[in-house]
Amino acid sequence: MPRERWKLYDHAASVLVEHWDVNRHLRDIKVNADFIGEEDKKELLRRIAFNMQSAPEGLAGNFIHKDVLRNEIEEYFKDRYKTEPEKATIIARSMIDQFRKRNFILCLYGADFFGFIHRTFLEYFCASAIVEKFEIV
Numbered sequence: 001m002p003r004e005r006w007k008l009y010d011h012a013a014s015v016l017v018e019h020w021d022v023n024r025h026l027r028d029i030k031v032n033a034d035f036i037g038e039e040d041k042k043e044l045l046r047r048i049a050f051n052m053q054s055a056p057e058g059l060a061g062n063f064i065h066k067d068v069l070r071n072e073i074e075e076y077f078k079d080r081y082k083t084e085p086e087k088a089t090i091i092a093r094s095m096i097d098q099f100r101k102r103n104f105i106l107c108l109y110g111a112d113f114f115g116f117i118h119r120t121f122l123e124y125f126c127a128s129a130i131v132e133k134f135e136i137v
Contacts, residue, residue, distance in 0.1 A: 009124040016105060017041040022091075022098055031090050035081055042125075044095070045105065046132065047072055049116065049125035062122050063115040069096060 073092035
């Protein structure tokens with residue numbers, strides 16, 4: 001492993017989100033969301049990871065309830081792009097489906113919970129969220 005492992009994880013994350021064509025999938029179901037870019041995808045993964053790690057389970061937590069996950073994505077699009085609630089819900093459901101079935105970054109932990117398929121991605125995205133919070137200030 002390189003001395004600065006975060007660069008390796010950053011590259012892997014970039015490859016994952018670059019090949020994650022959520023816009024094409026949304027067009028297939030007649031939802032125009034061409035505004036969703038690579039940084040939006042990374043920001044969502046950072047928010048999800050931070051949410052998991054700041055839950056009551058703390059650092060042991062690698063799961064998020066499907067309703068909390070959906071709400072996190074919906075709120076992101078409503079806040080950032082002023083997306084109507086109905087459209088934000090469609091986008092969130094589609095993205096969750098793609099997280100699990102197409103790019104395999106999240107997996108289903110039973111009927112109602114999702115988690116990162118590999119803990120390394122959870123830790124990378126959570127750390128990235130923390131770094132971002134300090135860089136904005």
